[in-house]
Amino acid sequence: MAGPRRRDLIAGLGVVGAGALAAGGVALAGGERPTRTARSDRVPFDGPHQAGIVTPAQDQLVFAAIDVTTTDASALADVLSRWTTAVRSMVEGVPVGGGEGGLAGAVGQPPADTGEAYELPAANLTVTLGYGPSLFDGRFGLQDKRPAVLEELPALPGEQLDPSRCGGDLALQACADDPQVAFHAVRNLLRIGRGVVALRWMQLGFGRTSSTAEAQTTPRNLMGFKDGTANLRAEDSASLGRWVFVGGAGAPEPDQEWMRGGSYLVARRIRMLVESWDRASLGEQERVVGRTKVSGAPLSAPHGSEFAALDLAATDAAGKPAIDLAAHVRLAAPETNGGQRLLRRGYSYTDGMDPVTGQLDAGLFFLAYANDPDGFVRIQRRLGAHDGLTEYLKHTGSAVFAVPPGTAPGEDWGASLFA
Ligand SMILES: C=CC1=C(C)c2cc3[nH]c(cc4nc(cc5[nH]c(cc1n2)c(C)c5CCC(=O)O)C(CCC(=O)O)=C4C)c(C)c3C=C
Ligand SMILES: [Fe+2]
Secondary structure, eight states: OHHHHHHHHHHHIIIIIHHHHHTTOOOOOTTOOOOTTOGGGOOOSOSSSOTTSSSOOOSEEEEEEEEEOOOOHHHHHHHHHHHHHHHHHHTTTOOTTSHHHHHHOSTTSOOSSOOTTTTSOOTTOEEEEEEOGGGGSSTTSOGGGOOTTOOOOOOOTTOOOOGGGBOOSEEEEEEESSHHHHHHHHHHHHHHHBTTEEEEEEEEEEEEOOOOSTTSOOOBOTTSSBOOTTOOOTTOHHHHHHHTSTTOTTSOOOSSGGGTTOEEEEEEEEEEOHHHHTTSOHHHHHHHHTBOTTTOOBTTSTTSOTTOOOOTTOBOTTSSBSSOTTOHHHHHSGGGTTTOOOEEOOEEEEEEEOTTTOOEEEEEEEEEEESSTHHHHHHHHHHHHHOGGGGGEEEEEEEEEEEOOOOOTTOOTTHHHHO
16 A cells, blocks of 8 residues: 555655645655655645646545535535535644644543544545535525536436436545545544535545546556546646636636636446456457557557557558547547547546445446536447447446535635525
8 A cells, every 4th residue: 555655645746745845845755654744745725726626636535425404505504614624624634623622622522523534644635525416406595506507417328327326415525645534534524514414425436547647647447457648637727728617718608607717527436347358358458448458558559658649540451440430539539529628537446246246346436527517428428329348337326516616715615606
């Protein structure tokens, strides 16, 4: 565990650490374990966009879809305010309630913080909040605030969704370099919200399956392929403005001003039929993806770089398309989708064994940000209908959320929505 975790911390320094160091932090020396006092493992909470979108993808995920169990809008706004205070504390590596006082609490009372992250580093924790379409159904007087593009996703080809892994009024995406830090964050927020919100479903992810910053190396997904090669990166502000952030440069104007600077998050739990995949030949696996397994180079330039551009017109010696017509990358690429791009931020998951079949329940918890969820829908319609990878996949969970913009210092989550 220490190896990969440490590598990501160091990779993260390239982007996150620069700001943190400028703010008076200390750099990590070789072999040194990060501590709560090292500022280089902290991601600032406030900013024009929420942390956890273009933040260099951490290696651990705890994702919670949450329902609101009251119709009292002020109680919900109060929870969002208390969540903001708690997250501001936790991303600094400080317990909920502040310092050791948060752990101690009053005699005869439970401590303000559950304690399991105490003395752990801040681990680049980010907590990202989303609002599901159902939040705008009239229970809280928010029906006029619903962005037109925020609707439940339509039925998509080939999906076999489990209703107990779908939807949610709210989402909390907690990412960190340490799984206990991410779990601690969600656990404490649920605890704060008790009586107002309830957990609907939850997904743990281990191992990022995308790179969201130039400094990060491309990870491998559970099919053994490099994943994230052609993803959008934090440094590509022109593409982020056009495709990811609401009201960004080149993007359509939002119908709801409170969403300016926000984004939309699509979550899909995609089980991989790994036992079938592991029986497929290397040639079949590469044909289905459209890239080589070892280097990640496109099959149009199999001896080239991982980052070589796809040449969708290239043919092999037999005159057939070098990148198969049903290859995943051909069908997902912007070149075949009207230029559409997504910021992918998914994680590998396993939930152990499928008790019915005895097979592994493992795959990709696909997370993608876009300034219109329809961008995902249009790509997925093509993938579901034609993608060779589909034979090895089963979409079992689904949700979509509006992710509001980031906060100014002192501002609470929900302030612009409930204003
Ligand atoms: C609707 C969007 C997408 C879903 C769902 C999806 C699922 C999925 N993808 C992989 C593995 C790979 N995907 C790769 C590239 C890629 N995938 C999407 C979109 C979805 N993938 C896009 C937009 C792209 C980029 C295409 C391009 O511009 O070239 C790759 C190649 C490496 C990379 O660029 O990331 C792999 C490998 C799996 C296993 C999967 C479902 C489980
Ligand atoms: Fe993909």
